[in-house]
Amino acid sequence: MEKRVRTDSKRRRRALAAASALLGGVLVLTACGGGDDDAAGNTDATKKSQADADAAAAKDASKARIAIQPKNGATNVGINSAASVTVADGTLTQVEMKTSEGAAVEGKISSDGKSWKPAGKLKRATKYVLAATAKDDAGREAHENASFTTVSEANSFIGSFTPEDGSTVGVGMPVSINFDKPIKDEKAVQAAIEVSSDSGQEVVGHWFNSQRLDFRPEDYWKGGSTVTLKMKLDGVEGAPGVYGVQERTATFTIGRNQVSTVDAKTHMMTITRDGKFYKKIPISAGSPENPTYNGQMVISEKFKETRMNGATVGFTDDDGKGEYDIKDVPHAMRLSTSGTFVHGNYWGADSVFGSANTSHGCVGLRDVKGAGDPNAPAAWFYNNSLIGDVVTVVNSPDKTIKPDNGLNGWNMSWTEWKAGSAV
Template sequence: MKPIRAARATALRKNAPLGARNRNAALALLVGAVMLVATACGGDDGGDAKGGSGGSGKGGGKNAASAAVVNIVPKNKAADVATDGTLKVTASKGKLTSVEVADDKGDKVPGRITKGGTAWEPSEHLGPNTKYTVDAVAKDADGRESAKHSTFTTVVPKDTFVGYFTPEDGSTVGTGMEVSLNFNRPVTNQKSVQQAITVTASPSVPVKGHWFGNQRLDFRPENYWAKGTKVKLSLRLKGVEGADGVYGTQSKDVNFTVGRSQVSVVDAAKHTMKVTRDGKLIKTVPITAGSPSTTTYNGKMVITEKYKVTRMNGDTVGFGGEYDIKDVPHAMRLTTSGTFVHGNYWAGPSTFGSANVSHGCVGLLDHRGANDAGTPAAWFYDQSIIGDVVEVKNSKDKTVDPSNGLNGWNMSWAEWTAAQ
């Protein structure tokens, strides 16, 4: 049966009118031509850059490839890339319209397009041991787009470092507070590290940094902060090479406010302390300073810690077994080496305002237990905050070392800002 049907179908086609056969032939030719055009226009160049639509029709019309060329350094899939100075995105025969660089967590790297649209550069260091993707788009003079995608991985560090900062984020401090950073590893590339740290103030004043050795960097303005100043510490240490093969990991902002200006001036010869707040004397307090054999440092000292009750042991500050008082009341630290302004319940009341008998601290009359709010020491403790200043004068001792506590105020502005 199949051969008979096939023969019958062939006979029917042969017996079709001439006009119909011509129409069928013309239709077949037209379909073939369309398929040929579609094949010619559907090719792929297989490169990293992709031409987009648009343009005025020059060089092939609307669908011609973009003349813009995007270049990315380092090359695709590069490894051990430096965290600074290597990443560059440029465009030739066109201008960059979009550059996005992101790490493997999706966090974007900030940057900006420069040189009239022909280059892009990151505004921060890249992180170490991190994979990054780069996606860039450029347009030529006719508006046609060219895009490029690339990946690379940064160098693996030998070690990392961080900076422990003072004061705390969100804190309210006194007029003498310095911004202090203590690094957990020695820093040999001090210029690079300092450039990655900024301290700004509102109202604006110049704020400069000063290194004490290779693990501490402090910032301060020329004079004490003004009341109400808002201060911002910006740490951009991630990817900064602090020493050979040692890279930073922090990218953080810290904000604090200067609550008021309180400066208390201790006159060791007169045995008094005058407490001035926002330019107004609010109280004169009788004190005892260091004895002739254990004098108190002169100079400007900043309160860095407060303890309602603390232990003071002479063994810890080089005085052997001369004292070990387990419950010193209302104590506030002025130096790293152990100078405090604190309450004193063991000296007679007549001592305060008339004699210097301490081991170098500034003592105020107090009661044992720190529970009497009416004593001079309790009053001063309650009136003081971290960052307040205590200035000592007329003591028969040297000026406190600027690095002994947050006491850089004892350096002139010229000394503080001198090249190091």
């Protein structure tokens, strides 16, 4: 009986201990829960305080939104029209643009205060820093800053073109553009160049190689028309990492329609104006050993007097000297890159003009030394010819001149010409 009482007593003590432990655990848990509630209360208070501060800051902030182009940190930026500042919901009050060395860039805020741009072209390979300030309707200021670097000469290309802006040229004058670096993306570059005529003629470009692009219509330009060239190459990637930098518009006028036909067999040149006979001049073309090219050739340069040395075009003697070296060739007009000219000749016998071909490939007209006689045939032709006039040679034993030897793309059919377009 005593043993059983002791056992019950032990059981009661164990139950009490378990209950005590459970109660302690509840108290511990309650204590922890009370700590989390305090922390949450503190966080909510902080968040509310921050929200109030943000609301106050937003209330005082300017509504003006400034946008700077190009983006901050940009590289290979164009030098013509890439830089600009605009503002929405406000007006610009100050814009400062400087080089990284501190040189100021002149610019002007528009009359409505909504935009700003530099007054002229930027320099290549230069870092610029731009800072802009604007105000909203309440007079609150907004500020924006950016820096960028323009494209370097090594990473840019330009195209030199002919004819000159504002010039008057003959009906055969193509627009010929020569790029200073090879173009890989011909389509992108050609698409950024537009050549048009107020005559309504279709004008198409033709790539002779990666650095030369010419434009012409199917037939000669209409006399009296105006041709416009627009180059929008700024920022155009012509090759990987190489960008255009030109924004240029040029116009030229087409003069009267003059085409001269040289018949190497009859030794005569017949000149037409606006499709009608105008004049005949006796000539001496290339000799049988050095015949003149056949084909349509465009006058690309004019020299009242120039030096001609055979060594520069491959005519040399056994000593390597030029077979001829004439320092004062009068009234010379270039027909090909390789050295074909129509020019005055004072050293040959008068009898050869109209009767024999004696030159090294040029077309010679009678002239006098010193280019002083305006009535000499060569002087008359020089004074009545424009750069861009066409001189066509027929009945020569030589081949037809290559289209890219000078400005002579007229020796390609229209189908062949259009096949060379990248657009």
